[in-house]
Amino acid sequence: MINYQEVTKSFAKTRVLKGTTFNVAEGESVALLGANGAGKTTALRILCGLIDRDGGSVSIDGYDPAVNPIEARRLIGVVGDREGLYERLSVREYLNYFGGLHGLNRSACASAIDRVVEMLRLEALLDRKTAGFSQGERMKVSLARALLHAPKLLVLDEPTRGLDVPSVRLLRDVLNRYREAGGALLFSSHVMQEVDALADRILIMADGTIVANGTTSELIEQAKVTGLEDAFVRLAGMEDLA
Numbered sequence: 001m002i003n004y005q006e007v008t009k010s011f012a013k014t015r016v017l018k019g020t021t022f023n024v025a026e027g028e029s030v031a032l033l034g035a036n037g038a039g040k041t042t043a044l045r046i047l048c049g050l051i052d053r054d055g056g057s058v059s060i061d062g063y064d065p066a067v068n069p070i071e072a073r074r075l076i077g078v079v080g081d082r083e084g085l086y087e088r089l090s091v092r093e094y095l096n097y098f099g100g101l102h103g104l105n106r107s108a109c110a111s112a113i114d115r116v117v118e119m120l121r122l123e124a125l126l127d128r129k130t131a132g133f134s135q136g137e138r139m140k141v142s143l144a145r146a147l148l149h150a151p152k153l154l155v156l157d158e159p160t161r162g163l164d165v166p167s168v169r170l171l172r173d174v175l176n177r178y179r180e181a182g183g184a185l186l187f188s189s190h191v192m193q194e195v196d197a198l199a200d201r202i203l204i205m206a207d208g209t210i211v212a213n214g215t216t217s218e219l220i221e222q223a224k225v226t227g228l229e230d231a232f233v234r235l236a237g238m239e240d241l242a
């Protein structure tokens with residue numbers, strides 16, 4: 001469903017992506033690991049059509065997000081590193097607004113909101129304005145927005161950052177239910193436990209390229225170590241820093 005080929009991107013004179021290549025199949029869950037500044041957010045933002053790439057090609061079910069952004073965004077739900085809530089809107093108003101942007105009519109929007117509210121246990125927050133929401137509440141609302149149009153692929157940038165244990169468990173439960181319904185996931189993370197629990201396959205990013213790609217056990221075997229964290233450190237070339 002995702003075909004990401006030889007993508008390049010620079011900011012001023014800094015080359016961040018130097019030919020990044022990976023695929024994600026329909027219904028697959030893939031984690032993107034990399035040190036701080038490796039380029040994970042940049043790669044995900046290009047995939048979602050939020051910034052332009054310099055070179056290479058990106059396709060989501062045949063749609064290039066830079067050329068067909070509306071078609072591409074219909075297929076994906078995005079939970080970014082900045083949640084982008086509108087603080088003057090209540091959760092209900094916010095979800096209604098995004099339902100409208102996705103072209104859902106009034107009744108389709110109402111049932112989509114009911115579905116995500118139930119899934120994320122948002123009932124008590126529904127008529128509150130989002131100003132002052134905690135990190136966990138903000139994540140839930142972002143995820144509700146991302147799931148509203150029942151996308152085939154969810155893209156999440158460090159989804160558990162700043163979350164307490166119950167919120168992480170709720171997130172994991174929602175993502176597992178989404179996957180059971182056939183959805184694909186691509187998420188970045190620094191938390192090995194979460195990667196191990198959620199990903200079918202792991203991509204390790206270093207110096208602007210994907211340097212390793214495999215299941216947890218394949219990466220451990222390739223690195224000749226005993227755990228995922230050690231495999232990550234070795235394959236990402238960070239042993240001198242660790």
Ligand SMILES: Nc1ncnc2c1ncn2[C@@H]1O[C@H](COP(=O)(O)OP(=O)(O)OP(=O)(O)O)[C@@H](O)[C@H]1O
Nearest residue numbers: 011012014016034035036037038039040041042043
């Ligand atoms: N808009 C921008 N302007 C200039 N430099 C940028 C911009 N966005 C990202 N960068 C730079 O690109 C590099 C990669 O950043 P990116 O956010 O993609 O990394 P990351 O792997 O997501 O890191 P982290 O794990 O810390 O979130 C960094 O050196 C960052 O400073």
